[in-house]
Amino acid sequence: MAAESTPGPGIPESGSKSPHHRGRRPGRSTALRVTAWTAAGVVVLGGAGAGYVYVKLNGNIKSVDINQALGTDRPVKVDNGSENILVLGSDSRSGANKKLGGGVDDGSARSDTAMIVHVYEGHRKAAVVSIPRDTLVDRPECTDAKGGVHPAEADAMFNSAYSTGGATCAVKTVESVTGIRTDHYLEVDFSGFQKLVDELGGVTVTTTRAIDDPDSHLDLSAGTHKLNGDEALGLVRTRHGVGDGSDLGRIQLQQAFIKSLADQVKQLGVLADPTKLYGLADTATMAVTADSDLGSVNSLVGFAAGLKGISASHMTMVTMPVQYDPANPNRVLLDKAKAQLVWNAFKKDRPIPRTATRGTATGDAAGVVSN
Structure with missing residues (x-):
């Protein structure tokens, strides 16, 4: 599998990787990029339960008032029937996530993975743009959910937006980079992802070559495997066991895994x-x-009901167009001209053009996990 999913009509081809290997320093663990319809699609199944079940599930959901925090200084919502959803995977270093992440319990939270999900009019297909955590961006001034103001910063790592100001700062940064209004926000944490995979009874994937990465506690031979929660977390966290050791290679594995997960949920x-x-x-x-x-069972049920028809075969998955930073092997830079092709396509509710990702950095982990 290339950096993107296998191209279909109107779906971009894979970009080409940098001609030289990119060494990486060990990175912090990252949560799975769980798509909106995967998380919410499971929730919709419980919408018709008894009163106790409803109250219990409703009390589980945490919410943040993005609209109140960001105010009116935002991109205009395009009223064409489409929706844009920012989905983050968080790796809080407290509680259950401390054990999974292997870090210090400092109470901090990070988002090392992020993607923009564009649901097309009619809600029968979607496009997903993965944002590399190491992308250098100009982070705008933002106000967090508690009213704290955080100053703008030039050439900041993309994932610093979440650790600086939480969900609202992450949304503000995405809107600043893309010029696109974020209609909804969903965040899934480490331990929740692990438990979800175990509740599903594991997820089956096929690896085309062996993966051995002690850092993520993953040792898989080439072939078909049914991964439990620990193993699945290891797969989506690994970066030194595949490709050039970059976050771009890890994105390729995550995109392949998400497709397998989404299809398995539909078949259960x-x-x-x-x-x-x-x-x-x-x-x-x-x-x-x-x-x-979306911060209630009823809202999530209604939202997920509109996404049920989107199968893996109707998902386009690409990586945000970037190039390796010649000044720093641990960073990537936004390819603004090609990225603009993506954002323009979303605004017009059109397929991403093939030229948008042609010749961009990929991470060289193509085909390690096949669908």
Whole structure:
């Protein structure tokens, strides 16, 4: 599999990688890029439960009022039936995530993974743009959910937006970079992802070559594997076991895994098993932080119901057009001209043109996990 999913009509081809190997310093662990319909799609199954179940699931969901914090100084919402969702994977260094991340319990939270999900009019297909955590951006001044103001910073790592000002600063930065209004926000944490995979009974993937990365505790031979939560987390965290050791290579693995996960959720038939149904809904709602418009079971149910028809075959997955930073092997730079092709396509609710990702950096982990 290339940096992007296999091209279909109107879907861009894979870009080409830098001709030289990029050495990387060990990075902090990263949460899985869980798509909006994967997390919320499980939640929708529990929407018709009894009163106790509803109250329990509703109490699980954390929310943040993005609109209140950001005010009116934002891109104009395009009223063409499409939606843009920012999905983050958070790796808080407290509680259960401390053990999974292997870090110090300093109470901090980071988002090392992020993607913009564009749901097209009619909600039958979607495009996903993964944002490399190491991309240098001009982070705008932003106000966090508690009213704290954080000054702008030039050439900041993209993932610093979340660690600086939380969800609202992450949304503000994405809107500044893209010029696109973020309609919804969903965040899924480390431990929640791990538990979700275990509740699903594992996820089956096929690796085309062996992956051995002691840093992420992953040792897989080439072939088909049914991964439990620990193993799945190791797969989406690994960066030294595949490709050029960069975050771009890790993105390729994550995109392939998400497709496998999304298809498996659709094939489970959990409605026939109330116990499993409740377990999945309970785990999914505890893992999710949403914007206030989605911060209830009813809202998530309605939102997810509109996404049920989007299967893996109708997902376009690309990496935001970037180039390796010649001044720093641990950073990438936004390819502004090619990225603008992506943002323009979203504004017009059109497919991403092939030229948008041709010749961009990829990370050289193509085809390690096949669909």
